[in-house]
Amino acid sequence: MKKSPWQQRIRRAEELASVHPYAAEMLRFYALLTGFQEKLYRKLETASNRTPMPASHKQLAGPPELPELLSSFGEFLSFVKEVGPARSAEIADELKGQDQRSWGGFLNQFWSGSAAADSSESESLFARSFLQPYAELLRHRAAMQWPGYSHSLCPFCNRKAGLGVLRQMGDGGQRSLICSFCLAEWSFRRIVCPSCGEEDNRKLPVYTAGEFDYVRVECCDSCRRYLKTVDLTKNGLADAVVDEIAAAPLDLWARQQGYSKIEPNLVGV
Numbered sequence: 001m002k003k004s005p006w007q008q009r010i011r012r013a014e015e016l017a018s019v020h021p022y023a024a025e026m027l028r029f030y031a032l033l034t035g036f037q038e039k040l041y042r043k044l045e046t047a048s049n050r051t052p053m054p055a056s057h058k059q060l061a062g063p064p065e066l067p068e069l070l071s072s073f074g075e076f077l078s079f080v081k082e083v084g085p086a087r088s089a090e091i092a093d094e095l096k097g098q099d100q101r102s103w104g105g106f107l108n109q110f111w112s113g114s115a116a117a118d119s120s121e122s123e124s125l126f127a128r129s130f131l132q133p134y135a136e137l138l139r140h141r142a143a144m145q146w147p148g149y150s151h152s153l154c155p156f157c158n159r160k161a162g163l164g165v166l167r168q169m170g171d172g173g174q175r176s177l178i179c180s181f182c183l184a185e186w187s188f189r190r191i192v193c194p195s196c197g198e199e200d201n202r203k204l205p206v207y208t209a210g211e212f213d214y215v216r217v218e219c220c221d222s223c224r225r226y227l228k229t230v231d232l233t234k235n236g237l238a239d240a241v242v243d244e245i246a247a248a249p250l251d252l253w254a255r256q257q258g259y260s261k262i263e264p265n266l267v268g269v
């Protein structure tokens, strides 16, 4: 049987954890988180078959509609408390002490894209990892294609890109962006900053280094933002989402050069 996308990511995370000891803890947590997300996805899929959702959703409308979603958040917090890195486990414990209403509050805020105003970074990170499977489910249901779409925000949920990917096309690589939330992928021109739209290639330096020579740190000297792009033409075994996480030393390097990431990944880097 063909492995699900979650199973493929888990397997890749385990492989990378065994060769990059510094990233092992992070990758193992990511693998467990991905397992949790797959289970949640399946549960929501079943629940939404019972309560049909409007089929015409072409965009992420809010707030999230399934009661099964909010009722699973406590389980998610217990999971992070048990297996998450120390700091996340501590936050999960604090959040467990709040009531369902305040959970609903910050989850809805994140969902509607207004979280930045008054939620903490860690609440946003929790909301993102927990709500992601539902966003993916709605995106799969909407079965959208985006021919000709050329903007820098996600065509489905309007979020920023979390990473880029280069896939073989003709003699070169075609760049796509991957949404930091619903994981939609859409084509995006190579010589354009996804954050500010800069098109002057002298202001768009690209760095690669050492053992991650297939991961490009694509920077912008106009807005000082960056994202990492996984070059599948150089490493066909890579899984863009997972390899982006494993290449954490490049994030450290980019921050030291004064760049900040367009959007953090699922482990908050």
Ligand SMILES: [Zn+2]
Pocket: 154, 155, 156, 157, 158, 159, 179, 180, 181, 182, 183, 184
């Ligand atoms: Zn999206």
Ligand SMILES: [Zn+2]
Pocket: 193, 194, 195, 196, 197, 198, 220, 221, 222, 223, 224, 225
């Ligand atoms: Zn820029």
